[in-house]
Amino acid sequence: MRILVVGGGGREHAICWALKKSPKVRELYCAPGNGGIAGVAECVPIQVNQFAEIAEFAVDHAIDLVVIGPDDPLSEGIVDFLEAKQLTVFGPRQNAAIIESSKVFSKELFKKYHIPTAAYESFDNYEAALAYLHSQQIPIVIKADGLAAGKGVIIPHSLEEAEKALHDIMVAKIFGESGNQVVIEEFMTGQEMSILSFVDGNVVRPMVAAQDHKTVFDNDKGPNTGGMGTYSPLPHIDPSVIEEAIEKIIKPTAAAMVSEGRPFRGILFAGLMLTPQGPRTIEFNARFGDPEAQVVLPRLKTDLLDIFLAAINGHLGQMDIQWSDEAAVCVVIASEGYPGPYPKGLPIEGLDDVQDALVFHAGTALKDNQIVTNGGRVLGVTALGSDIADARAKAYAAVERITFPGKHSRTDIAKKALVVQP
Structure with missing residues (x-):
């Protein structure tokens, strides 16, 4: 099959990396892609908001499936636009993507259907x-x-x-x-938790849980960012709490969208707060999280393409989705100044020296055969291990090998999950 992934960040690099493993993928393209994605897919210089150009490329190259990564084109109706051109697309239509694009809509949905929230x-x-x-x-x-x-x-x-x-x-x-x-x-107190699910209407297939670190500095200090690191699984959180969130929040939300005439098909991402009163909804997103995708997809054993096609064709409920028992930790390397103004075009050294880790490119570009910085969050370094401590040690060892001027990363990613042995 010929696949086109739309987007150019760390999430899309992780999606392309996962799709590339499928024996069914013959050609893989990414629009616009980035310096790292170019290593696994052919990058196409089309921006995510250029719907007509994306459609034209997909038709001209006989693309069998278009996968939409970012939130902006979903909220602007790219799935509806491409489907009108008789293209097969994985992602929610505009009337369902509103669950992320309007917080007022989502909060009113939670209130109407008695879904726990603040x-x-x-x-x-x-x-x-x-x-x-x-x-x-x-x-x-x-x-x-x-x-x-x-x-x-x-x-x-x-x-x-x-x-x-x-x-x-x-x-x-x-x-x-x-x-x-x-x-x-x-303001809700408690730990945050992310649960992403493959969804096709009323059918919800949850992925393994993850936890993000939103603020820019250690110990959850500083302004919020797009995410400074993630890990999965969550050994310090009781599995019954995760199951409660799935049964009382995620499945009812998918059912509510169907009841509202907005059936959701794609990746439904629940941001949750584990309060003393039980799990509550912070927000829902309409796509893979970034950097949640960078720890969830490396743990996926089932062919990602098969899951996408099953959701599109209404067979998601019949899929046997398997996950690795390994732990995954992702540490984001950011530009100096992020989430405020930051420089671009700085050469990145040490990428070839990384061992025992995956490096997902979020904000990079290829300039004169050199990978350079091109965003606030530059790289997501993900390692797999026998447990969180093992994966964490490997991830930080890899982070140390990568350098560029002003490089910044948190030093406490996944620390909450370290279980101290007696």
């Missing part, structure tokens, strides 16, 4: 939002309604910070039109 109110008026803010306890969570590259959630720890965050989102428009509405919700 108490909240939504606003499209700045003065009304400000008045509500003054009546709430701090810390609090303020979310831009629309997509904001993983940075649209602010957790102020003082009223002054909260007022500034609200002003920045709704008045200064730091996230553009995504800030036309906001959700203000209670």
Whole structure:
């Protein structure tokens, strides 16, 4: 089969890497791809928002399946557009991708179908939002309604910070039109957990659980990012809690989307908080997480292409999906200054010296036969091991071998999962 993956980040590198292992894949393309993806797929210089060009390429190259990676084109209706051109596509249609592209929609869905989540109110008026803010306890969570590259959630720890965050989102428009509405919700305490699922309407096939590290610095300090590292499995979390989240949150959400006339087909990503009252929903995404994909897909033993095709053809419930017992840890290497302004074009050294690890490229480019930085999150270094400690040691050993000016990574990824032996 001829496959085209749309996207150019670490998530898409992991998807391409997984698809490349399938004996059914004859040709693999990625648009636009990046410096690392070029090692496993032919990169095509078409941007993710160039729907007509993507369709033209797919038709001209007799592409059998288009796989959509990022959230932006999903929210803008790329699946609907390509299906109208008689192309086979894996990913949710626009009316289902709204579960990620509008936090107001998703919160109202949770309320209507009694899906556990934080108490909240939504606003499209700045003065009304400000008045509500003054009546709430701090810390609090303020979310831009629309997509904001993983940075649209602010957790102020003082009223002054909260007022500034609200002003920045709704008045200064730091996230553009995504800030036309906001959700203000209670601050939940507990550990976060990510569960991604292959979904086709009412059929939900959960993947192995993972945990992300959202803030830029050690000990969960600093501003939120798109994710600084992940690990899977979660040995410190009781399996019954994971099962409760699947049965009380993920499956009911998929069923709710069907009831709303918005059946979801693709990757449904649940961001969850394990509160003292049980698992609650933080948010849902409509695609693979980044960097969750970088630890989940290396643990997948079943052919990823077979799973995609089963979901498209309505056979997902019949799939026997197998997972490795190995642990996976991914450490993100970021540019200096991220998630604020950062330099680009810096040469990356040491990639060929990495052993016992996978290096997924998130923000790189190929310039004069040299891999250079081209984003805030540059690389995701993933290692597999017999347990979290083993995988973690291998991942950090690989991180040490890679250098570029201003390189930054957290040093405590997966530390929560280290079980101290008596």
